[in-house]
Amino acid sequence: MAPLSRFMTLGSSSLLLFPLLFLMLAGDSWQAPHNPLSVQVQCLESHLVVSVQKDLFGTGKLAKTEDLSLGPKDCKPSALPEDVPLVIFEVGLHECGSVVQVTPDELIYHTSLFYRPHPIGSILRTNQAEVPIECHYPRWGNVSSRAIQPTWVPFKFTIASEKKLDFSLRLMNDDWTSESTSTGFQLGDTAHLQAEVHTGSHVALRLFVDSCVATLSPDKNSEPRYDIVDFHGCLVDSLSDSSSTFRAPRPKPDTLQFTVDVFHFVNDSRKLVYITCHLGVTAADQAPNHINKACSFNKSTNSWFPVEGPPDICRCCNTKDCGSPNQSRGLFPISANPWRRAAPFQQQQIGEADITVGPVFLAMNISHHTPQEPNPDFVEKYAALSLGLSLIAVLVFTLVIMALALLFRKHNSAS
Structure with missing residues (x-):
C-alpha cells in the first residue's frame, strides 16, 4: 500500500491529512481490469480524481463513456471529446455516495468505479467490473499543557x-x-x-x-x-x-x-x-x-x-x-x-x-479537403460548351482532310 498522490493538508489545527491511494479488485462475479494502471486515482485535499483508460481490460476493446460511473449514486465523468483515450471523474470526497470510516489512526473514504456495459440488442460480450477505491488520510493530533496564550x-x-x-x-x-x-x-x-x-x-x-x-x-x-x-x-x-x-x-x-x-x-x-x-x-x-x-x-x-x-x-x-x-x-x-x-x-x-x-x-x-458538389447550372453550361467545341473541332478536321484531298488530286493531274 504505497502513496500515489502528493502531500496535501486540510485546514485544521488538530488534523493533518496525508492522502494515500489503495486499489482493491472485486470478487469472482466481476471481471478485474487486466492492467492495474488502467485506473489511476489522485487523493487530493478535498476531492479525488479518477482517470480510467478506455481500454480497461487491455484487450483493445474500448469501454464506452456512458458505461462508466462512480459511486453508489452513479456520478458521470467530466466532458471530454470522444477520441480521448481517458475518462476522467473529479468529485468531492463526500460526493457520489462515498462512505467515510473513522478509525483511531485514519479517515478512510470508500467509493467504487463501476463498469456496466449496455447490451447490443439481446447480447452482451463484456463482463461488468467494479474497482473499489479507498483514500486513506492518517490523523495527527497535538496536545499541549501550556496555558492559553494572550490575544496579542x-x-x-x-x-x-x-x-x-x-x-x-x-x-x-x-x-x-x-x-x-x-x-x-x-x-x-x-x-x-x-x-x-x-x-x-x-x-x-x-x-x-x-x-x-x-x-x-x-x-x-x-x-x-x-x-x-x-x-x-x-x-x-x-x-x-x-x-x-x-x-x-x-x-x-x-x-x-x-x-x-x-x-x-x-x-x-x-x-x-x-x-x-x-x-x-x-x-x-x-x-x-x-x-x-x-x-x-x-x-x-x-x-x-x-x-x-x-x-x-x-x-x-x-x-x-x-x-x-x-x-x-x-x-x-x-x-x-x-x-x-x-x-x-x-x-x-x-x-x-x-x-x-x-x-x-x-x-x-x-x-481535410472535401470536394464540393458542382453547381448544376455550371455543369449544364460546361456540357453545352464542350459539345460546341467538339463539333467545331470535327468540322475543322473535315475541312482539312477535304483540302488535302483536293491538293492531292491536282498534283496527280499535273503529273
Whole structure:
C-alpha cells in the first residue's frame, strides 16, 4: 500500500491529512481490469480524481463513456471529446455516495468505479467490473499543557498553527468571469489560468506564482517537461514566440491571473497536458521583491515588467539568479520568543502549496479537403460548351482532310 498522490493538508489545527491511494479488485462475479494502471486515482485535499483508460481490460476493446460511473449514486465523468483515450471523474470526497470510516489512526473514504456495459440488442460480450477505491488520510493530533496564550499573538503565528490557507488553480473562460466548462484546446488558443488563496477571516494576503511546469502526467518531475514560470515568478514562456503574460492589475491581492499560449510536445502522441504551479503568499502590505514578484517579458521594449512593484525586482529574470528554488518567502519567520520557536509546524513552509490543473486536452486541428458538389447550372453550361467545341473541332478536321484531298488530286493531274 504505497502513496500515489502528493502531500496535501486540510485546514485544521488538530488534523493533518496525508492522502494515500489503495486499489482493491472485486470478487469472482466481476471481471478485474487486466492492467492495474488502467485506473489511476489522485487523493487530493478535498476531492479525488479518477482517470480510467478506455481500454480497461487491455484487450483493445474500448469501454464506452456512458458505461462508466462512480459511486453508489452513479456520478458521470467530466466532458471530454470522444477520441480521448481517458475518462476522467473529479468529485468531492463526500460526493457520489462515498462512505467515510473513522478509525483511531485514519479517515478512510470508500467509493467504487463501476463498469456496466449496455447490451447490443439481446447480447452482451463484456463482463461488468467494479474497482473499489479507498483514500486513506492518517490523523495527527497535538496536545499541549501550556496555558492559553494572550490575544496579542500576531497573525503570522496564528495562520502557521491553524493552517487554514486554501489554494486553488483554475482554468477560466476568456473574459475571466467564471471557471471554464471545457478543458479542450487547439493550437493557437490561449489558456486563461487563475491562482487564488482563500484565507477565511484572516487579514489580507498577497498571492504569488513561484513556478509552473507543464508535463504529460500529474507528476511535475516527469519527462518531458516545459517550464512556464520559473525563478520565483518570472513567466519565462513569454520569452518565446508567445503572448503569455501575467494580467495587470490584479483583481484582488489574493488572486493572480495569467495567460499561456497552448502548445504540445514534439514527437509525442499524447494529447493530455497537466500544469503544476507552486503557489505562495505574503502579507498584503509586504512590498514585492525579487522573491515575491510576478514578471512578464515585453518583446517591444525587450525588458521584464512586474504586475506591481518597481521594475528592478524583475532584473534577476535575465540573470536567472532570483534565489534558491526552495527559499522561503518569509511569511512565517522564526521568532526570538522561545515559546513561538517551540510551537508546532513553525518551521514548515505553511504558506506554500503545489497545485495541479488538468488534464488539459489538446485537439490537433487537421484540415481535410472535401470536394464540393458542382453547381448544376455550371455543369449544364460546361456540357453545352464542350459539345460546341467538339463539333467545331470535327468540322475543322473535315475541312482539312477535304483540302488535302483536293491538293492531292491536282498534283496527280499535273503529273
